Amino acid sequence: MFILSATLIMAACNNDSKTATDPGTTDTSGNTKSSTAPVLDSATKAANMMAYGTPGAMHKMMAGWDGKWTATIKFWVKPELPPDSIMTNSVNKMINNGLIQYSTHDGNWAGMPFNGVSQTGYDNHREVFWSTWYDNFGSGIVYMEGKWDDATKTISMKGKTTDPESKMQLDLRETLKVVDENTQFMEQFITHDGKEMKAMEITFRRKK
Numbered sequence: 001m002f003i004l005s006a007t008l009i010m011a012a013c014n015n016d017s018k019t020a021t022d023p024g025t026t027d028t029s030g031n032t033k034s035s036t037a038p039v040l041d042s043a044t045k046a047a048n049m050m051a052y053g054t055p056g057a058m059h060k061m062m063a064g065w066d067g068k069w070t071a072t073i074k075f076w077v078k079p080e081l082p083p084d085s086i087m088t089n090s091v092n093k094m095i096n097n098g099l100i101q102y103s104t105h106d107g108n109w110a111g112m113p114f115n116g117v118s119q120t121g122y123d124n125h126r127e128v129f130w131s132t133w134y135d136n137f138g139s140g141i142v143y144m145e146g147k148w149d150d151a152t153k154t155i156s157m158k159g160k161t162t163d164p165e166s167k168m169q170l171d172l173r174e175t176l177k178v179v180d181e182n183t184q185f186m187e188q189f190i191t192h193d194g195k196e197m198k199a200m201e202i203t204f205r206r207k208k
Helices: 006-012 042-052 057-063
Strands: 021-026 032-036 067-075 084-095 100-109 112-123 128-135 142-149 154-162 169-180 183-192 195-206
Touching: 057 084, 057 112, 067 100, 128 154, 142 169
Parallel strands: none
Antiparallel strands: 021 032, 067 084, 067 195, 084 100, 100 112, 112 128, 128 142, 142 154, 154 169, 169 183, 183 195
16 A cells, blocks of 8 residues: 555544645646545544555456566657657566556667566546556656546556656656457657657557
């Protein structure tokens, strides 16, 4: 469980009649909204805490992705240029009591070794997937969140990434489609100068 501390336990044991307000949260449109903590009894708080850290259906789905995969990657440096491509080997493994899928990715590009690490989880309370990515070609981290669409078997995420040339933070959009139990297809789009362009696509195939 990624957040579990004495302060969280203490918060669950607070007087049932207390409420709290915060400065506000920002929605996906950039609007700030104030929020007020609901009044909950101790039993409800305890139940919520247990539910937050208990693997559910989305975690079970991710667990089905454990194992070794190959990844065929195409990426576009500029939309007017043909894509470059590499292949990597990936290993997926559920960690943290089955709450997070930890994945390693290894390959070579332009004669240089490439290795990356991704982590994917599902927030039971907010009902969103989240993911992180970092690799040996950069010193930062990418964080994204998004929803699962059961009709299309697709996770659609949005986040930010750092442009290593301009140092700017760019909008990032990603979709991961579960084609079948042995195949997944990912597409990634970056918005640069107000225009969205396809930056990458990956076909994952399970090794047998």
